[in-house]
Amino acid sequence: MSEVQHAIDALSFEQRKFPPSAPFVATAHANNRDLFIEAEGDFEAFWARQARDNVSWNSPWTKVCEWDLPFSEWFVGGTLNVSYNCLDRHVNAGKGEKVAFHWEGEPGDTRTVTYSQLLDEVQRFANVLKSLGVVKGDRVNIYLPMIPEAAIAMLACARIGAAHSVVFGGFSAQALADRINDAQAKVLITADGGWRRGEVFPLKSQADEALKSTPSIEHVVVVRRGNNPVEMKSGRDHWYHEEMASADPSCPAEPMDAEQLLFLLYTSGTTGKPKGIMHTTGGYLTHVAYTFKYVFDHKPDSDVYWCTADVGWVTGHSYIVYGPLANGATQVMYEGVPNFPANDRVWSIIEKYRVTIFYTAPTAIRTYMKWGVQEPAKHDLSSLRLIGSVGEPINPEAWMWYHEHIGQGRCPIIDTWWQTETGGIMISPLPGVTVTKPGSATAPIPGVFAELVDESGSRVERGGGYLTLTRPWPGMLRGVWGDQKRYRETYWNRFPGRYFAGDGAKLDDDGYLWLLGRVDDVMNVSGHRISTTEVESALVSHPSVAEAAVVGANDATTGQAIIAYVTLRGGMEVGEQLLREHVAKEIGAIAKPKTIYFTPDLPKTRSGKIMRRLLRDVAEGRNLGDTTTLADASVVSELQKRASESPAED
Secondary structure (H helix, E strand, O other), rough: OOOOHHHOOOOOOOOEEOOHHHHHHHHHHOOOOOHHHHHHHHHHHHHHHHHHHHHOEEEEEOOEEEEEEEEEEEEEOEEEEEHHHHHHHHHHHHHOOOEEEEOOOOOOEEEEOOOHHHHHHHHHHHHHHHHHHOOOOOOOEEEOOOOOOHHHHHHHHHOOOOOEEEEEOOOOOHHHHHHHHHHOOOEEEEEOOEOOOOEEEEEEHHHHHHHHOOOOOOEEEEEOOOEEEEOOOOEEEEEEEHHHHOOOOOOOOOOOOOOOEEEEEEEOOOOOOOOEEEEEEHHHHHHHHHHHHHHOOOOOOOOOEOOOOOOOHHHHHHHHHHHHOOOEEEEEEEEEEEOHHHOOOHHHHHHHHHOOOEOOOOOHHHHHHHHHHHHOOOOOOOOOOOEOOOOOOOOOOHHHHHHHHHOOOOOOOEOEEEOOOOOOOOOOOOOOOOOOOOOOOOOOOOOOOOOEEEEOOOEEOOEEEEHHHHHHOOOOOOEEEOOOHHHHHOOOOOOOOOOOOOEEEOOOOOOOOEEEHHHHHHHEOOEEEEEEHHHHHHHHHHOEEEEEEOOOOOOOEOOEEEEEEEOOOOOOOOOOOHHHHHHHHHHHHHOOOOOEEEOOOOEOOOOOOOHHHHHHHHOOOOOOOOOEEOOOOOHHHHHHHHHHHHHHHO
């Protein structure tokens, strides 16, 4: 296949390699290729074994996988309860006094929640939901800060067969209303407020605003957290602590069909109506329990795990609530931001709780780089044995910084690719098996089958292309709530018989996969299809640069021009022309940014993703539209100001 047929040009390749250490390999759950061989030999039998080994079932399934493209059912006829798997079975096995959550509030208050305590709270809250009229098949909306009650609410829904729809606490009243109305939720669970950057952000008042246009909501349960004044509407609004005080402490877990809807999670598209992604019970739990065990190499008797995501995102569902708790993990849950009261808050928490497994976003890692190595250096991070990244591709220099300064050169890095839609991790190193390369998610995990294709759908063996999945997997979405036509059109129409969710990737000479971000973010410069990820990585490889975001803006000469937004490391300086030449040297002159804007920060969602749409709007002078999901909306105003003042490079 000729290079010109590739969907995306592959401009850079990384050759540094890091094998796992002999001591890590010696104790790893997976330390050879047996899982890969087993899955390739009979992938249904492989997933059946994972379901048996990692999940407790009430009754067995009659068929492993029913596949009617694009719909799948897994463990057909089997019954189980997710809440039982996450709680009761550990307590029944004598692990009730084991810590489930070390919870750290932003102001410094703490709670320790054991598995017995969590089970007690979940049972009581399940009965509260029942008393408010919630029955199996209903939908319940959850709009909470990062407090244990978020996990309690999710597990209580799972216990009685009500599907939850968690809405991130940073979303606007309108975003909440849209999601409630689409799901036709009966009950909303919220809080008075939560802590962020030393202040209480109100949630109940946002919820009240949303509820003006949500006729399906019959009751609202309010957790007291911020102690900020709220209005309580008689008959509709109920205080969580009051309801819990009088709730029956016993609520047996009801067996659910493997295909019972477990939750909806909405993807917030920049245009159009958000999509309610449907995940069901048996397949999803199997997928997240298996991946948590093997990808994180989790040892329940010794590990302390911390994922810095929010439960409002899929990472929080899969790798804070369901995957870790199904494995009996002890974990840290933190309410606030990484720089309150100071830039070393994350490292102080790792030191305090002796965290062994740390999972965070590349954006966060680049922010820590910007704050400087002196921050982690203040703390003892020797407890760490495995570190990981999630959310977007990690550039090689951020990977190296993470490896050297956080992993201290001894911790394997799991760079994971997956999506809201996939349910759990799909592409990742297995830390006791895989020789890693900085910036590469390496290969599909055992049981997952991925291929790159070109524009015509032909397989790409080397270079850039579109990332597709060729076989069903247990954690896959079961469709879009109320709109299966949209499900087909969004994920299955582009390449018949293949799942494609919009990401580009490349294969290097060693067969390693490199994620290139959203195909929507690929720039067309003078006929070359250039990934934003590769240009960003080239910029960040300069020792002065902490973070970069790149977009393509309309250009009369080249089709699109590359516009870069760059944040420098603390105390560093570098000229625009020098940076442009650095990019040319790293990946080629075609990738030189036309304009570089230096900025103290980039517009990010509160989950840590850079909002490139806004950067394109700034570059092309358009109205910015909705900015409510930004962590700091003032960043955009500053960018607009700088863009208006900056002359473009010719």
